[in-house]
Amino acid sequence: MPTFSLPCAPIHMLDLRAQHAPIQHELNAVLQQTLEEGAFIQGPAVQQFADELSAYLDDVYVVPCANGTDALQLALMSLQLPAGTEIIVPAFTYVATLEAAAVLGLVPVPADVRPDTFNLDPAAVEAALTPRTGAIIVVHLFGQCADLAALRLLADKHGVALIEDNAQAIGATFTAEAGPTWMAGTVGEVGTTSFFPSKNLGALGDGGALYTRDQARATYLRQLANHGQTRKYHHEHIGLNSRLDTIQAALLRVKLRYLPQWTVTRQHIAAHYDAALGGIPGVHTPVRDLRSTHVFHQYTLVIDQEAPDKLNRRDQLQAYLQLQQIPSVVYYPLPNHLQPAYAYLGYQAGQFPVAERLCRTVLSLPIHPALTQEQVTVVAAAVRTWATT
Template sequence: MLRPSTPIRLLDLAAEHAALQPALDAAVREVLAEAAFIQGPAVGQFAAELGAYLGGAHVVPCANGTDALTLALLSLDLPAGAEVIVPAFTYVATLEAAALLGLRPVLADVRPDTFNLDPVAVAAALTPRTGAIIAVHLFGQCADLEALGALAAAHGVALIEDNAQALGATFQSASGVTAHAGTVGAVGTTSFFPSKNLGALGDGGALLTRDPARAALLQQLANHGQSRKYHHQRIGLNSRLDTLQAALLRVKLRQLPANTAARQAAAARYDGALDDISGLKIPVRDARSSHVFHQYTVQVEGPGRRDALREHLHQCGVPTSVYYPVPAHQQPAYAYLGYRTGQFPVAERLCETVLSLPMHPLLTVAQAAYVGEAMGYFFAGWE
């Protein structure tokens, strides 16, 4: 049985943070000295720095990525029961935010190549009750913002970008305009969950927009709906990014461009090792979008083969994960929506075939080569 010369981790936060330890320690000491743990100076500083990184977007920090989705929908002031189109292949938070607000998630299938929301399926799902479309930029590259934006504009509905997995990616329209993921629709959301490309050392999230009026509204909604202390114009949430997490994120934001380049280099090495394996599909890139590789997710063809490969890799010392094993319409919590097995065939097939390999900025050339070698042995034996 193959074994790696050095341990391979799905992600390696301890090693990433060790390289930043002096700067992280200094950030903690500064927050402790200021003792402004809620809405301290670092929160506004981080928002401004992230906004500059995203080409001048307004950034409204909040407590986590799910709150960001909830606040984005709250800012639209949709009537109870309004429909929100979401992908059938996504993390449950996309549906959860709509359901908790009394809105109705409406599922649409995804593309079999990029895993992102299929505009053709969205067009079929639109009704007079549709209030918003949530495009999830899955695994690190943008959904078809041009087609989805056109549909949203034509039907007078809002486009929300769930950008938790693609912070730093860009999308180029047919006219040649390039924009950062999360800044194209009415509002974008992101998460700073520790495993994200820009991860906190706890929880956190943010909303992104180019509209200053919407940014002001989002800021109000995230702070109990108040315009100033003890004056509440709206029903809002208590959803604030801790000062300590903002200070730590400022340190990590400075490393994000280099870390993104390292992820892209690791993905290219995987491509070279895996591209010629029959029965395996490497990630497809949309030529209009950059890819920041939150995950490197392959598709394994053949009944039962994905799970067999996963067990083989485990025996070889290669950790993997499946994002996601159950499509949204088969989750018991959302049975009330009335969908049946077979209605979203692409999402159902992906749940049976996708496999995410180790991906982080510190993945070495030798480790990527070893993963490729271990996978090659499996497919050679399968044949």
């Protein structure tokens, strides 16, 4: 296999230094202001950020918290489900979605995903519903909404809650057929997000938030995130210590103003990848659900596997890219139902064939707002060289 020379600047999977460079003076200014004010917990920037994010998300109630995993746990806590209640989750997702249920004594129940969009398959969800089901957690994976219309209908039909894990799709929208257009994260009883630095809207540390259209639930979530209290030292509920600190909120306020611009840049990069990678045998570019916009938290290929007993072609491509100094990441290499921590659930290989196949065949390429067109061209040319040589 020939090598592919790099005539451009080094390529990074995520380049926060380059992304922050044009706005570094603004980040520095709010950091200095927060240091001078000295209100590092529940300072004014926290509520200001919540209000501004609410406006961006069509005026839902926003409850900031410490991180995205806490947000999922708090969302489930707000449902007040008894131990042993089943929570349907995607079979192909990051472990935090299952973890949040498991630590509360709830039972994660995987349902397979669609092979085209990688998102939760409503038919698989319906098959997994039982009288013990208390909630469905839908993950808008890689930046594209799952089928919110079908999942909302299923949740309502069976009297269960819908929670949206929107850590990867902030700003995406879903338009129901002959119906409204929804912002991702605002359709379920609770939506959750993460501000982990790699996210489309990332802090400079940990952070998270919850969304809801129910004012009473928003109040309850605020209590749960603050030791179960509204008034200091008066604890109405068992809660968590899960607060977004003031410095992160101040920095996120700056970055939120640039999120729409960064989203458009990600979409342009994805379109360039599409054009450059189209038509390569055995290499499949991301499929779009036409009802959803895609904010491209990840740009994820599917690499066909020739046969089960052959060397994994996805891994061969990743190794080739590494030789060319081009980073790539497998999200995710092992499905959660086969993780040792979840062996107690009793699932076996073969039960979720789509998720298991995706774990063997997906590969995410670099995508971030600072990626140049030249760098995209280099990455795509390397993929094409590997696939056609």
